Amino acid sequence: MQVRKLSLPSIRRWILFTAALTVIISCTGVPDDVHVKNERQRKVSPDFSLKDSTGATVKLSDYKGKVVLLNFWATWCGPCKIEIPWFMDFQKTYKDRDFAVLGVSMDEDGWDSVKPYVEEHKMNYRVLLGNDQVSQLFGSIDSLPTTFVIDREGRIASMHMGLVAKKTYEHEIEQLLGAPKGGSQSGALRVPGGELAFLRAN
Protein backbone atom coordinates (compact mmCIF):
# COMPACT_ATOMS: atom_id res chain seq x y z
CA MET A 1 0.00 0.00 0.00
CA GLN A 2 1.30 3.42 -0.98
CA VAL A 3 1.19 6.07 1.69
CA ARG A 4 1.33 9.65 0.44
CA LYS A 5 3.26 11.95 2.72
CA LEU A 6 1.60 15.27 3.40
CA SER A 7 3.78 18.32 3.29
CA LEU A 8 3.69 20.81 6.16
CA PRO A 9 1.95 23.54 4.06
CA SER A 10 -0.81 21.13 3.02
CA ILE A 11 -1.40 20.09 6.67
CA ARG A 12 -1.64 23.80 7.57
CA ARG A 13 -4.16 24.32 4.78
CA TRP A 14 -6.28 21.42 6.08
CA ILE A 15 -6.20 22.77 9.64
CA LEU A 16 -7.20 26.25 8.42
CA PHE A 17 -9.98 24.80 6.26
CA THR A 18 -11.37 22.70 9.13
CA ALA A 19 -11.21 25.64 11.55
CA ALA A 20 -12.94 27.96 9.05
CA LEU A 21 -15.68 25.38 8.42
CA THR A 22 -16.25 24.98 12.18
CA VAL A 23 -16.53 28.77 12.61
CA ILE A 24 -18.97 29.07 9.67
CA ILE A 25 -21.19 26.29 11.01
CA SER A 26 -21.11 27.70 14.57
CA CYS A 27 -22.00 31.19 13.32
CA THR A 28 -25.22 29.98 11.71
CA GLY A 29 -26.55 29.79 15.32
CA VAL A 30 -28.69 26.76 14.53
CA PRO A 31 -29.46 24.94 17.80
CA ASP A 32 -28.44 21.29 18.02
CA ASP A 33 -31.99 20.04 18.32
CA VAL A 34 -33.45 21.52 15.12
CA HIS A 35 -35.13 18.57 13.46
CA VAL A 36 -36.92 19.86 10.37
CA LYS A 37 -37.28 16.90 8.06
CA ASN A 38 -36.47 16.89 4.37
CA GLU A 39 -39.72 17.54 2.45
CA ARG A 40 -39.68 14.05 0.95
CA GLN A 41 -39.44 12.51 4.44
CA ARG A 42 -42.40 14.43 5.85
CA LYS A 43 -45.63 12.55 6.42
CA VAL A 44 -49.08 14.08 6.19
CA SER A 45 -50.33 14.95 9.66
CA PRO A 46 -53.41 13.09 10.89
CA ASP A 47 -56.47 15.34 10.82
CA PHE A 48 -58.70 15.87 13.84
CA SER A 49 -61.79 17.75 14.84
CA LEU A 50 -61.81 19.20 18.38
CA LYS A 51 -63.71 21.90 20.26
CA ASP A 52 -62.15 25.15 21.42
CA SER A 53 -63.13 27.03 24.58
CA THR A 54 -66.01 28.81 22.78
CA GLY A 55 -67.50 25.48 21.67
CA ALA A 56 -66.44 25.99 18.05
CA THR A 57 -65.23 22.93 16.15
CA VAL A 58 -61.67 23.22 14.88
CA LYS A 59 -60.20 20.91 12.26
CA LEU A 60 -56.46 20.77 11.72
CA SER A 61 -57.08 20.55 7.97
CA ASP A 62 -58.67 24.03 8.15
CA TYR A 63 -55.13 25.32 8.67
CA LYS A 64 -53.74 23.97 5.39
CA GLY A 65 -51.65 26.72 3.79
CA LYS A 66 -50.36 27.81 7.20
CA VAL A 67 -47.40 26.67 9.26
CA VAL A 68 -48.88 25.26 12.48
CA LEU A 69 -47.19 24.69 15.82
CA LEU A 70 -49.33 21.96 17.39
CA ASN A 71 -48.60 21.67 21.10
CA PHE A 72 -49.98 18.92 23.36
CA TRP A 73 -49.90 20.20 26.93
CA ALA A 74 -51.72 20.14 30.30
CA THR A 75 -52.29 22.59 33.14
CA TRP A 76 -50.41 20.28 35.56
CA CYS A 77 -47.31 20.13 33.36
CA GLY A 78 -44.53 22.39 34.61
CA PRO A 79 -42.29 22.30 31.51
CA CYS A 80 -45.38 23.19 29.39
CA LYS A 81 -45.74 26.33 31.50
CA ILE A 82 -42.27 27.45 30.39
CA GLU A 83 -43.18 27.11 26.71
CA ILE A 84 -46.54 28.90 26.79
CA PRO A 85 -45.09 32.47 26.81
CA TRP A 86 -42.82 31.48 23.89
CA PHE A 87 -45.79 30.23 21.90
CA MET A 88 -47.66 33.45 22.71
CA ASP A 89 -44.69 35.39 21.31
CA PHE A 90 -44.70 33.26 18.15
CA GLN A 91 -48.44 33.77 17.70
CA LYS A 92 -47.95 37.52 17.99
CA THR A 93 -44.82 37.71 15.81
CA TYR A 94 -45.83 35.40 12.98
CA LYS A 95 -49.63 35.61 12.87
CA ASP A 96 -49.56 37.78 9.75
CA ARG A 97 -47.22 35.36 7.99
CA ASP A 98 -49.58 32.37 7.66
CA PHE A 99 -48.69 30.89 11.03
CA ALA A 100 -50.80 29.63 13.93
CA VAL A 101 -50.26 27.97 17.28
CA LEU A 102 -52.78 25.34 18.35
CA GLY A 103 -52.66 24.09 21.92
CA VAL A 104 -54.29 20.74 22.63
CA SER A 105 -54.89 20.27 26.34
CA MET A 106 -54.79 16.72 27.69
CA ASP A 107 -56.31 17.59 31.08
CA GLU A 108 -58.59 14.82 32.35
CA ASP A 109 -61.07 17.25 33.89
CA GLY A 110 -61.45 19.22 30.70
CA TRP A 111 -62.45 22.88 30.59
CA ASP A 112 -62.87 23.03 34.41
CA SER A 113 -59.09 23.39 34.68
CA VAL A 114 -58.25 24.58 31.20
CA LYS A 115 -60.54 27.63 30.90
CA PRO A 116 -59.30 29.36 34.09
CA TYR A 117 -55.70 28.53 33.15
CA VAL A 118 -56.08 30.02 29.66
CA GLU A 119 -57.60 33.17 31.16
CA GLU A 120 -54.99 33.49 33.94
CA HIS A 121 -52.11 33.11 31.51
CA LYS A 122 -53.81 35.31 28.86
CA MET A 123 -53.05 32.70 26.20
CA ASN A 124 -53.47 34.41 22.82
CA TYR A 125 -53.66 31.29 20.67
CA ARG A 126 -56.40 28.75 20.13
CA VAL A 127 -56.67 26.07 22.81
CA LEU A 128 -58.54 22.84 22.13
CA LEU A 129 -59.54 20.01 24.39
CA GLY A 130 -57.79 16.79 23.41
CA ASN A 131 -58.85 13.19 23.88
CA ASP A 132 -57.42 9.68 23.67
CA GLN A 133 -58.42 9.27 20.02
CA VAL A 134 -56.40 12.32 18.97
CA SER A 135 -53.51 11.18 21.18
CA GLN A 136 -53.56 7.80 19.39
CA LEU A 137 -53.59 9.50 15.97
CA PHE A 138 -50.32 11.19 16.86
CA GLY A 139 -48.66 7.96 18.03
CA SER A 140 -50.04 7.90 21.60
CA ILE A 141 -48.91 11.05 23.36
CA ASP A 142 -47.58 9.73 26.67
CA SER A 143 -45.44 12.61 27.84
CA LEU A 144 -45.98 16.35 27.81
CA PRO A 145 -45.14 18.69 26.27
CA THR A 146 -45.12 17.06 22.84
CA THR A 147 -45.04 19.46 19.92
CA PHE A 148 -45.39 19.03 16.18
CA VAL A 149 -44.41 21.68 13.66
CA ILE A 150 -46.55 21.27 10.56
CA ASP A 151 -45.72 22.76 7.17
CA ARG A 152 -48.06 24.63 4.83
CA GLU A 153 -48.95 21.38 3.04
CA GLY A 154 -50.18 19.82 6.31
CA ARG A 155 -47.14 17.57 6.70
CA ILE A 156 -45.24 17.00 9.95
CA ALA A 157 -41.90 18.76 9.58
CA SER A 158 -40.65 18.14 13.11
CA MET A 159 -41.66 16.63 16.43
CA HIS A 160 -40.31 17.36 19.90
CA MET A 161 -40.99 15.38 23.06
CA GLY A 162 -40.27 17.41 26.16
CA LEU A 163 -38.94 20.89 26.63
CA VAL A 164 -36.61 22.20 23.94
CA ALA A 165 -35.08 25.64 23.44
CA LYS A 166 -37.21 28.54 22.21
CA LYS A 167 -34.57 29.14 19.53
CA THR A 168 -35.18 25.64 18.17
CA TYR A 169 -38.81 26.44 17.46
CA GLU A 170 -37.91 29.87 16.07
CA HIS A 171 -35.49 28.31 13.60
CA GLU A 172 -37.99 25.69 12.53
CA ILE A 173 -40.84 28.18 12.09
CA GLU A 174 -38.62 30.60 10.16
CA GLN A 175 -37.44 27.80 7.89
CA LEU A 176 -40.96 26.66 7.13
CA LEU A 177 -42.31 30.18 6.71
CA GLY A 178 -39.39 30.95 4.42
CA ALA A 179 -40.16 28.04 2.14
CA PRO A 180 -42.29 29.15 -0.84
CA LYS A 181 -45.94 28.03 -0.82
CA GLY A 182 -46.54 24.73 -2.63
CA GLY A 183 -43.06 23.29 -1.95
CA SER A 184 -39.56 24.50 -2.53
CA GLN A 185 -36.32 23.65 -4.20
CA SER A 186 -34.34 22.81 -1.14
CA GLY A 187 -31.07 21.41 0.03
CA ALA A 188 -29.99 19.76 3.22
CA LEU A 189 -27.22 20.87 5.54
CA ARG A 190 -25.65 19.01 8.40
CA VAL A 191 -25.71 21.21 11.47
CA PRO A 192 -23.73 20.82 14.70
CA GLY A 193 -25.16 17.87 16.61
CA GLY A 194 -25.33 15.68 13.53
CA GLU A 195 -28.96 16.39 12.65
CA LEU A 196 -30.16 17.27 9.19
CA ALA A 197 -31.72 20.68 8.97
CA PHE A 198 -33.54 21.78 5.89
CA LEU A 199 -32.62 25.08 4.35
CA ARG A 200 -33.81 26.90 1.30
CA ALA A 201 -31.45 26.60 -1.63
CA ASN A 202 -31.70 30.28 -2.59
Place this chain on the structure above:
Amino acid sequence: MLCAFLAASSLSFAQTSVLFIPKPDPVPAKAGVTVEIKLPLQLRQGYHVNSDKPPDPYLIPLRLTWDAGALGSAEVLYPKPDLHKVEFSAAPLPVYSGKFELTTRLKIAPNAQPGLVNVPGKLRYQACDDRMCLPPRTVDLTLPVSISRQ
Protein backbone atom coordinates in the same frame (compact mmCIF):
# COMPACT_ATOMS: atom_id res chain seq x y z
CA MET B 1 -25.52 -10.07 41.19
CA LEU B 2 -25.75 -6.36 40.39
CA CYS B 3 -27.20 -7.10 36.95
CA ALA B 4 -29.90 -9.30 38.45
CA PHE B 5 -30.84 -6.52 40.84
CA LEU B 6 -31.03 -3.92 38.08
CA ALA B 7 -33.07 -6.19 35.85
CA ALA B 8 -35.53 -6.85 38.65
CA SER B 9 -35.79 -3.12 39.34
CA SER B 10 -36.54 -2.19 35.75
CA LEU B 11 -39.21 -4.87 35.51
CA SER B 12 -40.83 -3.50 38.64
CA PHE B 13 -40.71 0.03 37.25
CA ALA B 14 -42.34 -1.09 34.04
CA GLN B 15 -45.47 -2.05 35.98
CA THR B 16 -46.17 1.48 37.13
CA SER B 17 -44.09 3.48 34.69
CA VAL B 18 -41.63 5.33 36.94
CA LEU B 19 -42.84 4.66 40.49
CA PHE B 20 -42.05 1.38 42.20
CA ILE B 21 -44.77 0.46 44.69
CA PRO B 22 -44.21 -2.76 46.64
CA LYS B 23 -47.15 -4.98 47.54
CA PRO B 24 -47.92 -4.28 51.23
CA ASP B 25 -47.26 -7.16 53.63
CA PRO B 26 -50.09 -8.34 55.93
CA VAL B 27 -50.35 -6.12 59.01
CA PRO B 28 -51.08 -7.75 62.39
CA ALA B 29 -53.47 -5.67 64.51
CA LYS B 30 -55.85 -5.88 67.44
CA ALA B 31 -59.29 -4.33 67.83
CA GLY B 32 -59.22 -0.88 69.44
CA VAL B 33 -55.53 -0.15 68.75
CA THR B 34 -53.73 2.08 66.27
CA VAL B 35 -51.08 0.55 63.99
CA GLU B 36 -48.53 2.39 61.87
CA ILE B 37 -47.85 1.04 58.40
CA LYS B 38 -44.98 2.26 56.22
CA LEU B 39 -45.32 2.20 52.45
CA PRO B 40 -41.85 2.55 50.89
CA LEU B 41 -41.87 4.09 47.41
CA GLN B 42 -39.11 4.56 44.89
CA LEU B 43 -39.05 6.82 41.86
CA ARG B 44 -36.94 6.17 38.83
CA GLN B 45 -33.79 8.34 38.80
CA GLY B 46 -34.37 11.83 37.38
CA TYR B 47 -38.10 11.85 38.13
CA HIS B 48 -40.02 13.55 40.92
CA VAL B 49 -43.64 13.69 42.05
CA ASN B 50 -45.33 16.67 43.67
CA SER B 51 -45.65 16.67 47.44
CA ASP B 52 -49.08 16.29 49.04
CA LYS B 53 -49.36 20.10 49.16
CA PRO B 54 -48.00 21.65 45.94
CA PRO B 55 -48.10 25.47 46.02
CA ASP B 56 -49.63 25.73 42.53
CA PRO B 57 -53.30 24.62 42.47
CA TYR B 58 -52.86 23.20 38.94
CA LEU B 59 -50.17 20.75 40.07
CA ILE B 60 -51.39 17.29 41.04
CA PRO B 61 -50.58 16.35 44.64
CA LEU B 62 -49.37 12.95 45.77
CA ARG B 63 -52.36 11.39 47.50
CA LEU B 64 -52.66 8.06 49.33
CA THR B 65 -56.14 7.14 50.52
CA TRP B 66 -57.52 4.03 52.23
CA ASP B 67 -61.14 2.98 52.48
CA ALA B 68 -61.07 1.28 55.87
CA GLY B 69 -64.88 1.10 56.11
CA ALA B 70 -66.14 -0.55 59.29
CA LEU B 71 -62.61 -1.64 60.21
CA GLY B 72 -61.76 1.83 61.50
CA SER B 73 -60.14 5.01 60.18
CA ALA B 74 -56.89 5.73 58.36
CA GLU B 75 -54.71 8.83 58.49
CA VAL B 76 -51.80 9.23 56.06
CA LEU B 77 -48.63 11.09 57.03
CA TYR B 78 -46.38 12.44 54.28
CA PRO B 79 -42.64 12.97 54.77
CA LYS B 80 -40.98 16.38 54.50
CA PRO B 81 -40.52 17.06 50.77
CA ASP B 82 -37.31 18.11 49.01
CA LEU B 83 -37.25 21.60 47.55
CA HIS B 84 -36.59 21.39 43.83
CA LYS B 85 -35.65 24.49 41.81
CA VAL B 86 -37.60 24.63 38.59
CA GLU B 87 -37.63 27.15 35.74
CA PHE B 88 -41.41 27.59 35.76
CA SER B 89 -41.74 28.64 39.39
CA ALA B 90 -40.04 31.47 41.29
CA ALA B 91 -40.12 29.47 44.51
CA PRO B 92 -38.61 25.98 44.73
CA LEU B 93 -41.15 23.21 44.32
CA PRO B 94 -41.80 20.72 47.16
CA VAL B 95 -41.33 17.28 45.61
CA TYR B 96 -40.41 13.70 46.40
CA SER B 97 -37.72 11.85 44.49
CA GLY B 98 -35.64 8.71 44.95
CA LYS B 99 -36.74 6.60 47.93
CA PHE B 100 -39.34 7.88 50.37
CA GLU B 101 -41.96 6.45 52.74
CA LEU B 102 -45.61 7.21 53.37
CA THR B 103 -46.94 6.34 56.81
CA THR B 104 -50.51 5.23 57.45
CA ARG B 105 -51.94 5.35 60.97
CA LEU B 106 -54.75 2.82 60.97
CA LYS B 107 -57.07 3.04 63.97
CA ILE B 108 -58.86 -0.27 64.35
CA ALA B 109 -62.43 -0.03 65.63
CA PRO B 110 -62.97 -1.59 69.10
CA ASN B 111 -65.68 -3.84 67.68
CA ALA B 112 -63.56 -5.12 64.73
CA GLN B 113 -64.02 -8.84 64.17
CA PRO B 114 -60.98 -11.17 64.18
CA GLY B 115 -59.79 -12.32 60.76
CA LEU B 116 -58.14 -11.01 57.62
CA VAL B 117 -59.52 -7.80 56.10
CA ASN B 118 -58.28 -6.40 52.81
CA VAL B 119 -58.41 -2.61 52.96
CA PRO B 120 -58.60 -1.07 49.49
CA GLY B 121 -56.59 2.07 48.78
CA LYS B 122 -55.54 4.36 46.00
CA LEU B 123 -52.28 6.12 45.30
CA ARG B 124 -52.52 9.07 42.93
CA TYR B 125 -49.39 10.72 41.62
CA GLN B 126 -48.04 12.64 38.69
CA ALA B 127 -44.38 12.35 37.77
CA CYS B 128 -42.08 14.68 35.83
CA ASP B 129 -38.43 15.08 35.09
CA ASP B 130 -36.92 18.47 34.31
CA ARG B 131 -37.99 18.34 30.64
CA MET B 132 -41.29 16.49 30.53
CA CYS B 133 -44.22 15.17 32.55
CA LEU B 134 -46.07 11.89 32.48
CA PRO B 135 -49.86 11.77 32.80
CA PRO B 136 -51.33 11.46 36.31
CA ARG B 137 -51.88 7.88 37.48
CA THR B 138 -54.07 6.31 40.11
CA VAL B 139 -52.87 2.91 41.32
CA ASP B 140 -55.16 0.56 43.24
CA LEU B 141 -53.60 -0.89 46.39
CA THR B 142 -54.67 -3.50 48.90
CA LEU B 143 -53.58 -3.48 52.55
CA PRO B 144 -54.15 -6.87 54.21
CA VAL B 145 -54.88 -6.41 57.92
CA SER B 146 -55.00 -9.45 60.18
CA ILE B 147 -57.13 -8.76 63.26
CA SER B 148 -56.45 -11.00 66.23
CA ARG B 149 -58.42 -11.37 69.47
CA GLN B 150 -57.35 -9.03 72.30
